[in-house]
Amino acid sequence: DSGVTQTPKHLITATGQRVTLRCSPRSGDLSVYWYQQSLDQGLQFLIQYYNGEERAKGNILERFSAQQFPDLHSELNLSSLELGDSALYFCASSVDPSGGEETQYFGPGTRLLVL
């Protein structure tokens, strides 16, 4: 158990809908990362937050957005869903990647299926 929790575990929805994925980092970790893992594209970095502020952006679509709240939990919002958004979405956390402790701890993931 990494200490990172993600809800829900599974999500089935329809095209055009909007969903919110939630992540609680390990106690003490200030940084949260979101990744998308699909069969054909491997593990894609989406976005990183550090202590409430966006720090780095990867291949995140405009239809997707995220935020990190004062209690450090994070939410990833996916809107106008398409079939191709079906994937595993992972959250990871770390203490502070600029402070030398770079290990990421991954949650179990949310499996999204868009029908």
Place this chain on the structure above:
Amino acid sequence: GNSVTQMEGPVTLSEEAFLTINCTYTATGYPSLFWYVQYPGEGLQLLLKATKADDKGSNKGFEATYRKETTSFHLEKGSVQVSDSAVYFCALHFTSGTYKYIFGTGTRLKVLA
């Protein structure tokens, strides 16, 4: 730009065989290098890491050495077990600048009894 290239899988080995999974990187600067492992149905977990050139990371019988001259971080294990069957990801990370992690595409390892 920065990137990580891993050998394509799947890699299928018999139990007790020697394992090598190749990883090379392209980076401007001096990143830290990582191997993460993903067991079926789980999230990724850190296997080992090395933060500077010539460092060797090791864990659970796996080893990898940070080779700056060949920009490589190959994963090795002398004798694999069925329980090592998983997907292995090579990654790099900078402690300054973008802070982004960059992962390879993953290599699936299947170990047969």
